[in-house]
Amino acid sequence: MEEGRFVAWLRKDGDLVPEGEPLFTVEGDKATQDVEALSAGVLRIAADGPAEGDTIEVGRVLGWILAPGESIPTTGPAGTGATAAASSATAPTAPTAPTAPTDGLTTDAPSESPARAPSSPGPSERPPASPRARRAARQHGIDLATLSPTGRGGRLRERDVLTAATGRADPGEIPGAPQGWTSVPTPPMRRIIAARLVQARRETVPVTLTARADATALMALRRHLKSEAAPGESAPTLNDLLLKLTAEALSLHPMIAAVWAEDRLLLPRSIHLGLAVDTEAGLRVPVVRDVGTSTLEEIAAATRRLIAEARSGRIAPADLQGGCFTLTNLGSLGIEAFTPVPNPPESAILGVGTIVRDVVALEDGGFVARERLTLSLTFDHRVNDGAAAARFLQSLRGLIENPPFPIP
Amino acid sequence: MTDADRTSPLALYRTMLVIRRVEERLARSHRLGLIHGACHTCVGQEAIAAAVCAHLGPDDPIFSTHRGHGHALAKGVDPGAMVAELYGRETGCSRGRGGSMHLFAPEVGLMGTSGIVGPCILQAAGAGYSSLVLGDQRVSVAFFGDGAVNNGAFHEGLNMASIWRLPVLFVCENNQFATEVPFASVTGNPGVAERGAAYGLPSVSLDGNDALAVEAAVREAVARARSGGGPTLLECRTYRTRAHAEGMGDFTYRTRAEVDAWKERCPIARLRAVLLDRRLADETGLVALEHEVEALAEAAHASAEAAAAPAPEGATTHVVAGPRPGPPREAPGTGPGTRELPFARATLEALSTSMSQDPRIFVLGEGIGARGGNFATTNGLFAAHGPVRLRDTPICERGFVGLACGAAMTGTRPVVDFMFADFVLDAAGEIINQIAKMRYMSSGRLGMPVVLRGCIGIGHSAATHHSGSYYSMYAHFPGLKVVVPSTPRDAKGLLRTALTGDDPVLFLEHRELMGLKGPVPEEDYSIDFGKASVVRPGRDITVVALALMVHRTLEACRVLEAEGISVELIDPRTVAPLDVGTILDSVARTGRLLIVDEDFAHCGIGAEIAARLAEHGFDDLDAPIRRLNGSPSPTPYSPSLEAAVVPDVRGIASAIRDLCAE
The missing domain is CATH 3.40.50.920 (Rossmann fold)
Incomplete structure (x- = not known):
């Protein structure tokens, strides 16, 4: 991770904060994370500290934790002179990478000098910058000293300036948009989604099978569970039921959850299932742990928490990792069948379509109305053949049509 | 004036007197500070310039040395224009670009005086080659001192002129000092005329202070040259009685007594006596003539002194030809006539087209005649155009590049095919000092359409004498164009531009690309230089x-x-x-x-x-x-x-x- 979006300060300038207290929230590539104070002290926010929504680079100094009575350091680069010259309690506060903490505080690139306060700029503190970066900085009105260099030897490059500029400028102000178009910065989340999808498309051989399942019994169960729920409590959802049934089917067909690793296949020891969640910031896939050994209630509690956290953008990175198979449901949007893309490194994904009421012909020539849904299974043909995938779907369909849950 | 009038003893006397009076005036001007650079006079040697030039027309080119005032005046340069050149004026015969050592007046056949000893010999041979190509019977003359006969240019130039029977007079003004070094002390055989035999050309040794003897010898040599009889070497023994250059001491290397003795043998006084003796003129007439010439020299000084200095804005004009009118030229796109051709075949197409269209183009090189070139650069052209236009040369790169320079100065368009660029370093002086600077020195009056082509680049274990690149070195010098093509298509169009332009071009072809095939349009096309x-x-x-x-x-x-x-x-x-x-x-x-x-x-x-x-x-x-x-x-x-x-x-x-x- 090189940058993140600053969400908010959780404490005010001047607050006395204990060690471990969350200081601010930052949105990274995959998740949003609170950054905690590494030592107790007084929070001093930098005069040009980030505003909500600003893009901030890893290594940028946002503020300081000072010992009582200590003042903001005025010389030396962050992490070196500043720390050394000030008391031991002084520590520059820089954004860390939520998914890779080692990227964070220990930046190896020269970062902003605390002395870059407007009152005391000094030429010697300017980081080296390419001429092109300097010109871009002039054009965008950006102070080079606020940037984190990505060039060799700590040199600021044009891309460093443009990254900062796109984080601050109004949409459409990014230079280089073709005539007749306005451009908006690509959000980090979108870039991650794109990269993972392209990777999946490039490296796998996806095949999608669809099958219709009679969901009448399952829907009856769902209605029953709803009616049983205590007032104010929520019952397990259709997705919870399907997660449980999918785990059952995967226990019968473990190869469907296998992961391709060139000379070997990796089979999961536990069934952790991803659940695709549509959020304002885009698609997120939190992982429900140990679905195979969890009760329906435990699954429901887990999905409730994960969906809420994903939608609020506060989900922990750990909750986004470790799945072996994913379930994605576009039924609420009226979609019947589709071709979902597996979430790497997983090799298969199940798409669930909308429940439709179908007229079904009976053996005796009569007709009956049934609730049915379409299952769309995309699997990596490197890992499984079509027949194996079809057998998995067949088992899953049987489980849906005859749910093995005890109905009180 | 008839030819007889121009070569009459009285006419020679007048010419010599003009040279003497103008140079004496220049010597005074030098002391007055009117001359900014060097001023080499030929006082005592006037008979040679006067006698030689009396037999030449304005179209017959002469090539001279740093001691060239006499040649310029005898060839018909206006004394005022010459003096103005030494004064650094706009009206100078080289427009203030040359001074005493770079006098140019191609309109009267003065193809330049030179600060370098030797090249004028090769350039006169080149002018002779132009006569051969154009068949116009012009006779060219190289004036040089005894110092030049120990220079390679003398040997290479005389040899080439002899092989090809070029209409050239090699006139050695043996004044016994190579600048200030006694000739006798730096030569194994002081008989200059004897050297002609080494190259198989007629040679004469003359008293250079006897105008009539020189005139008679020149008459014969010019007649031989004009009638296709080839070159002649004339050694004219003489003596300059002023210092090497004005303002320099004269008695560290020779004695006052020796100088005084030679003053007694003044060629002008000697001819004057003959005129009176043979009653070709009377005293009154000669005095009147002397007054007239005195006035002429003063008038030349006065007009030069009154002339304006050149405007500094023009200091860098005439380095290369002006921009070509018309739209930019580029290779056509791939069409039905596009073939896959090797690099060398593509350039051969350009050369072949150019030679068919322009009879002034000829090729010099080793093995480029019947053999068709080491890299097949002239394959088949010998059969079409013959030995004059596809000339196999001796292995004397300096010689034939200098010859190409003189040819380009006199109306032909030489292509020098030197096989490997390494070889031509022997000719670097001719390229850099002469070819590159000639347009400028002549204030734009001499175009220099010379194409110098050859292989560069490392490969084939050719080792270090067949693998240099050199393009950066040549590109350093104003006046040269340097072309380094990478594809057959580009090579054809760029060579065509080189062959139709008016500037010298180094056309450097990478050895490892000569066999490279690529698409080449069949039609004739050119690609402008300076477009990447x-x-x-x-x-x-x-x-x-x-x-x-x-x-x-x-x-x-x-x-x-x-x-x-x-x-x-x-x-x-x-x-x-x-x-x-x-x-x-x-x-x-x-x-x-x-x-x-x-x-x-x-x-x-x-x-x-x-x-x-x-x-x-x-x-x-x-x-x-x-x-x-x-x-x-x-x-x-x-x-x-x-x-x-x-x-x-x-x-x-x-x-x-x-x-x-x-």
């Missing part, structure tokens, strides 16, 4: 490469494309003029510049491009400019050593990757 080719558009980095390096870089680009690095590759095609604009435009987009150059880095084309980018495109740079060059060493022979001194595909790819990471 964008070989391959790209996004992340600009790479500039020439010749073989274009192809190696292209290969590297393919490797890098798979890694997501998009390279824009630019081939300048001509090193002089250099299309910096296209490179600037490219770097404005990519922010990164690498120059891949087989030649040495130090003071090379890469350094020039880098400097121009730093000057004009500094703000576009997002990373340091990088160069990847051949190693700074002579070229080794062994394949393993040879490969180690040239950038290869892997090295190029690695340099590009590295710069992209900056």
Whole structure:
């Protein structure tokens, strides 16, 4: 991770904060994370500290934790002179990478000098910058000293300036948009989604099978569970039921959850299932742990928490990792069948379509109305053949049509 | 005035008197500070210039030395224009560009006086070659001193003139001092005329202070030359009675007594006595003539002194020909007539077309005649155009390049095919001091359409005398154009431009590309110099490469494309003029510049491009400019050593990757 979006300060300038207290929230590539104070002290926010929504680079100094009575350091680069010259309690506060903490505080690139306060700029503190970066900085009105260099030897490059500029400028102000178009910065989340999808498309051989399942019994169960729920409590959802049934089917067909690793296949020891969640910031896939050994209630509690956290953008990175198979449901949007893309490194994904009421012909020539849904299974043909995938779907369909849950 | 009038003793007397009076006036002006640079007089030697030039018409070119006032005046240069040149005035015969040592008046056949001893001999031979090609019976003359006869140009020039029976007079003014070194002390055989026998040409030794004896010998030599009898060497023994140059001491290397003795043998006084003795003139008439000439010299001084100094704005005009009118020229796109041709066949098409269209074009080189060239550069042309226009030369690069210079000065368009660029370093002085500077020295009155072509580049274990690049060296000198094509298509169009232009062109062909095949349009086309080719558009980095390096870089680009690095590759095609604009435009987009150059880095084309980018495109740079060059060493022979001194595909790819990471 090189940058993140600053969400908010959780404490005010001047607050006395204990060690471990969350200081601010930052949105990274995959998740949003609170950054905690590494030592107790007084929070001093930098005069040009980030505003909500600003893009901030890893290594940028946002503020300081000072010992009582200590003042903001005025010389030396962050992490070196500043720390050394000030008391031991002084520590520059820089954004860390939520998914890779080692990227964070220990930046190896020269970062902003605390002395870059407007009152005391000094030429010697300017980081080296390419001429092109300097010109871009002039054009965008950006102070080079606020940037984190990505060039060799700590040199600021044009891309460093443009990254900062796109984080601050109004949409459409990014230079280089073709005539007749306005451009908006690509959000980090979108870039991650794109990269993972392209990777999946490039490296796998996806095949999608669809099958219709009679969901009448399952829907009856769902209605029953709803009616049983205590007032104010929520019952397990259709997705919870399907997660449980999918785990059952995967226990019968473990190869469907296998992961391709060139000379070997990796089979999961536990069934952790991803659940695709549509959020304002885009698609997120939190992982429900140990679905195979969890009760329906435990699954429901887990999905409730994960969906809420994903939608609020506060989900922990750990909750986004470790799945072996994913379930994605576009039924609420009226979609019947589709071709979902597996979430790497997983090799298969199940798409669930909308429940439709179908007229079904009976053996005796009569007709009956049934609730049915379409299952769309995309699997990596490197890992499984079509027949194996079809057998998995067949088992899953049987489980849906005859749910093995005890109905009180 | 009839020919008889011009060669009469009285006419010679007048010419000699003009030379003497004007030079005496110049000597006074030098003491007055009117002459800014050197002033070499020929006082005491006037009979030779007067007698030789009396037999020449304005179309007969002469080539002279640093001691050339007498030749200029005898050939018909206006004394006022000559004096003005020494005074550095706009009305000077070289428009203030030359001074005493670079007097030019091609309109009367004065093809220049020179500060370098020797080249005038080769240039006169070249003028003789022009006569041969054009069949116009002009006779050319080289004036030179005894100092020049120990120079290679003398031997190479006399030999070539003799082989090809060129209509040339080689006039040695043996004044016994090579500048200030006694000739006798620096020569094994003081008999200059005897040297003619070594090359099989008629030679005469004359009393150079006897105007009538010189006149008679010249009469015979000119007649022989005009009638196809070939060249003559005339040794005219004489003595200059003033110092080597005005203001210099004269008695450190010779004695006053010796000088005084020679003053007693003054050629002017001697002819005056003859005129009176033979009653060809009377005292009254001669005195009147002497007054008239005295007044003429004073008038020349007065007009020169009154003339304006040249405007400084014009100081760099006439370095090369002016821009060609008309729309830009580029190779046509691929059409039905496009064939896959090897590089050497593509250039042969351009040369063949040009030779058919322009009878002034001829080719000089070793093995370019019936053999068709070491690299088949003239294959089949000998049969079509014959030995005069496809001339196999002795192995004397300096000689035939100097000859080409004189030919270009006198109306033909020589192509020198020197096989390998290394060989022509022997002729560097002729190229750099003469060919490159001639248009300027003549204030734009002499175009210099000379094409100098040959192979450059490392490969085939050719080792260090067949592998240099040299383009950066030539591009350093104003007046030269330097072309380094990388494809058969470009080579054909660029050679066509070279063959139809009016400036000297170094056309350097990479040895490893001579067999390279590529699409070449069948039709006739030209490609303008100074327009780079964008070989391959790209996004992340600009790479500039020439010749073989274009192809190696292209290969590297393919490797890098798979890694997501998009390279824009630019081939300048001509090193002089250099299309910096296209490179600037490219770097404005990519922010990164690498120059891949087989030649040495130090003071090379890469350094020039880098400097121009730093000057004009500094703000576009997002990373340091990088160069990847051949190693700074002579070229080794062994394949393993040879490969180690040239950038290869892997090295190029690695340099590009590295710069992209900056």
